[in-house]
Amino acid sequence: MAGPLPEGLMPSADGRLPEGIVPNSQTPFSAYVHVPYCRVRCGYCDFNTYTSDELRGSRRETYGETVGREISLARKSLTRVGDNRAVSTVFFGGGTPTLLPAESLVAMLDELSATFECEADVEVTTEANPDTVDSAYFDTLVAGGFTRVSLGVQSVVPHVLATLDRTHDAERISGVVAAAKASGLAVSVDVIFGTPGETLDDWRRTLDAVVGFQLDHVSAYALIVEAGTALERRIRRGDVAPVDDDLHADMYELADEVLGGGGLAWYEISNWARTPETRSKHNLAYWRNHDWWGFGPGAHSHIAGARWWNVKHPAEYQQRLEAEKTPAVGYEIPDAPARELERLMLGLRLSDGLERAQTNQAEVLALVRDGLLIDEAAQGGQLVLTLAGRLRADEVVRRLVETDD
Ligand SMILES: C[S@@+](CC[C@H](N)C(=O)[O-])C[C@H]1O[C@@H](n2cnc3c(N)ncnc32)[C@H](O)[C@@H]1O
Ligand code: SF4
Numbered sequence: 033m034a035g036p037l038p039e040g041l042m043p044s045a046d047g048r049l050p051e052g053i054v055p056n057s058q059t060p061f062s063a064y065v066h067v068p069y070c071r072v073r074c075g076y077c078d079f080n081t082y083t084s085d086e087l088r089g090s091r092r093e094t095y096g097e098t099v100g101r102e103i104s105l106a107r108k109s110l111t112r113v114g115d116n117r118a119v120s121t122v123f124f125g126g127g128t129p130t131l132l133p134a135e136s137l138v139a140m141l142d143e144l145s146a147t148f149e150c151e152a153d154v155e156v157t158t159e160a161n162p163d164t165v166d167s168a169y170f171d172t173l174v175a176g177g178f179t180r181v182s183l184g185v186q187s188v189v190p191h192v193l194a195t196l197d198r199t200h201d202a203e204r205i206s207g208v209v210a211a212a213k214a215s216g217l218a219v220s221v222d223v224i225f226g227t228p229g230e231t232l233d234d235w236r237r238t239l240d241a242v243v244g245f246q247l248d249h250v251s252a253y254a255l256i257v258e259a260g261t262a263l264e265r266r267i268r269r270g271d272v273a274p275v276d277d278d279l280h281a282d283m284y285e286l287a288d289e290v291l292g293g294g295g296l297a298w299y300e301i302s303n304w305a306r307t308p309e310t311r312s313k314h315n316l317a318y319w320r321n322h323d324w325w326g327f328g329p330g331a332h333s334h335i336a337g338a339r340w341w342n343v344k345h346p347a348e349y350q351q352r353l354e355a356e357k358t359p360a361v362g363y364e365i366p367d368a369p370a371r372e373l374e375r376l377m378l379g380l381r382l383s384d385g386l387e388r389a390q391t392n393q394a395e396v397l398a399l400v401r402d403g404l405l406i407d408e409a410a411q412g413g414q415l416v417l418t419l420a421g422r423l424r425a426d427e428v429v430r431r432l433v434e435t436d437d
Contacts, residue, residue, distance in 0.1 A: 047105055047107075047108030047109035047111075047112050048109070048112065049109050049110075049112070049113055049335070049338070052338075052365070053113055053335055053336045053337075053338050054113070054336055055110070055113060055114075055115040055117070055323065055335055055336045056336065057115070057116075057117060059117075059322055059323050059336075060117075060120045060121075060317060060322045060323070061115075061117040061118070061119055061120060061322070061323050061324065061325075062119065062120060062121040062122070062123070062314055062317045062322060062323070062324035062325075063119050063121075063122045063123070063144055063148070063324060063325055063327065064122075064123050064125060064314075064324055064325070064326040064327065064328075064331060065099060065122070065123070065124045065125070065129075065140055065144075065327045065328055065331075066080065066125060066126065066127065066326065066327065066328030066329060066330060066331040067095070067124055067125070067126045067127045067128065067129035067131070067132060067137075067328065068080055068081050068082055068126065068127045068328065068329050068330065068346050069081060069082060069083075069084075069092055069095075069126065069127050069128055069131045069132070070082070070083055070126070070127055070128045070131065070161075071083065071128070071131060071161075071163070071164075071199065072197065072199060073197075073262075074196055074197045074198060075196070075197045075261060075262035075263040075266065076196060076197075076224075076227075076255060076256075076257070076258065076261055076262075076263040077258070077261065078258040078259075078260065078261050079126065079127060080127070080329060080330035080344050081126055081127035081128070082127075082345075082346060087346065087347065088345065088347040089347055090345075090346040090347035090349075090350050092131070092132060094350070095132065095136070095346070096132075096136050096139050096140045096143070098349065098350045098353050098354070099140055099143070099327050099328060100140070100143045101353040101354070102327045102328070102342075102353060102359060103143050103144055103147050103148075103327065104147065105353075105358065106147075106325045106327070107147045107148065110325075110335075115335075116149070117323075118148070118149040118150055118151045119144070119145075119148045119149070119150045119151065119154060120151045120154060120155070120313065120317070121154065121155040121156075121157075121313045121314035121317055122141065122144060122150075122154065122155070122156045122157070122314070123156075123157045123158075123159075123314040123315075124137055124140075124157065124158040124159065125158075125159050126159055128159070128160075128161045128164060129158045129159055129160070130158065130159070130160040130161060130164040130165050130169065131161075131164055134168075134169045134170075134172035134173050134176070135172060135176075137158055137173065137176070137178070138172060138173065138175075138176030138177070138178075141156060141176060141177055141178070142176070142177075145177070154177075154179075155179055155180060155312075155313045155314060156177055156178045156179050156180065157178070157179070157180040157181065157182055157220075157312070157314055158173065158178060158180075158181055158182070159181075159182045159183075159184065159222075160181050160182065160183050160184065160212075161183075161184050161199075161200070162183055162184065162185065162200040162204055162205055162208045163199050163200045163204070165181075165183075165208060165211075165212070166208070166211060167211040167214065167215065170211055170212050170214075170215035170217055171215050173215070173217065174215050174216050174217060178217065179217065179218060180217055180218040180219075180220065180312075181212050181217045181218075181219055181220070182220045182221070182222060182251070182312075183205075183208065183209065183212065183219065183220070183221045183222065184221075184222050185205050185209075185221040185222060185223055185238075185242070186198055186222065186223055186224045187202075187223060187224065187227065187230070187234070187238045188202040188205060188237060188238050188241040189202070189230070189234045189237055189238060190202055191229060191234075192227045192229070192230045192234055192238075195227050195228055195229055195230075195272065196224065196227055197262075205241075206241075206245070209221070209245045209247070213247075218248060218249070218310065219245075219247050219248070219249070220247065220248075220249035220250065220251060220312065221242055221245065221247060221249075221250055221251070222251045222252075222253065223238055223239075223242060223250065223251070223252050223253070224252075224253050224254075224255050225238075225252060225253070225254060225255065225280070225283040225284070225287065226254050226255040226275040226279070226280045226283060227255050227275070228263075228266075228267065228272035228273055228274055228275060229272060229273075230275065232279065232282055232283065232286060235283050235286060235287075236286060236290065239252075239286065239287060239290040239291065240290065242291070242294075243290060243291065243293070243294030243296075246294075247296075247306075248296075248305060248306040248307070248310035249296075249303070249304070249305045249306070249310050249311070249312065250291055250296055250303070250304045251302055251303050251304075252284075252287045252291070252302055252303075252304070253302050254280055254283075254284065254302075255275070257274060281423050284422070284423055285419065285423075287304075288304075288419060291304045292304075297383070298383055298422070299311050299382060299383045299384070300315070300316075300319060300381050300382050300383070301381045301417075301422050301425060303315065316382075318378070319378045319379070319381055319382055320378070320379075321334075321374065321375060321378060322334075323335045323336065326341075326342070328342065328349070329342055329343060329344055329345060329346045329348075329349035329359070330342055330343075330344040333360075337365060337366070337371065338363060338364070338365045339363060339364045339365075339366070340360045340362060340363035340364070341360065341361065341362050341363075342359040342360055342361065343359055343360075343361045373429075373433060376388065376429055376432060376433070377429050379415075380415060380417060380425060380428060380429060381417075381425065383416065384414075384416075385406075385409055385414040385415050385416030385417070386414070386415055387413055387414060387415075388415055388432070392432070392435040394435070395431055395432060395435040396410050396415070396432075397410075398431075399421070399428060399431060399432075403418055403420050403421070404417065404418055404420055404421035404424060404427070404428050405417065405418065405421055405428065406418055406421075415432075
């Protein structure tokens, strides 16, 4: 069942949720806060984010207040269905949350923790663009309860940063990483591989630099050429050439080798951590299909099998909440086969793998024979991807689904 949320189904006045939601008090609960602002839009990015001339009258200065209204609505809605779970992780993502003053992020966190109980060891992360942060910024975050930062480094190679339209230079990155570490935050960096013009040696330089930072967590993403982006137009015009699949695969294998050599082990297709304790608890909550409320324009929520999503533009988001209307504009309650497919797609991404009750044993054996699933794990009833399997995860999911018993 999917469609526009009927007006009045989730009014702020009484906070009703879509029919049939029965939260399970044992499922961990997370909060995501979307901050939809960027100084400039990188040519490859299609996230829900706005530069200052795209804001149509909505104001960054009052953003925290508007999110505060949705926090009250969420409290009311969850209390109505008897849900009093504590928050186990909080993640500020974007956009660029750190375009707001650190005090504004702390104020939103304060509002959240005044309204929801938080677990004693709550993980609180913000994404950050290296251009927007310094020691004082990090110190304010730490004093305000943040525990972790995820820095958008992308590359340390100047021509790659230029193709990606990044505004920071390579020299700035190591200083920002050092400042973040000195503040006491757990530090993760995001890097991207497969940028047009990037060679295997360029990518090795970035990986070596990242290993040199001696961090406990790294996310390495294959660049996706998103439809409708400036990068896609440049490729279509022939200004830059996309990286081919073979080089992408070589780059992924190099990432696993270099990060592994630096003491970081993969635990999700695009994520490496020093120990199980330094994995991103928030992202694990998504991959394990836990529950979360997504605050902010365009944010998605997932509670007890139901999903809904907010209006995308910050101006409309603000208007709706100020008029005491729900910001949600669509919802979906996936049926059992759709939920099982999702569990398979998400669970297979993890090094922990997943158990699968109705798996066709012959196909599992075929996938082991093809070198895509780990034999030992499969014999114990767990589906875990090999390195080759990680590169062909979509194919593994398709083969398992098509041959379901
Ligand atoms: C919201 S951004 C992180 C914070 C900040 N906006 C920044 O870019 O520094 C999230 C991450 O998504 C990744 N990303 C965005 N667009 C991507 C694309 N088209 N392909 C692969 N990764 C992408 C980047 O690595 C980026 O760091
Ligand atoms: S990658 Fe980050 S900084 Fe660049 S446009 Fe996307 S959200 Fe903004």
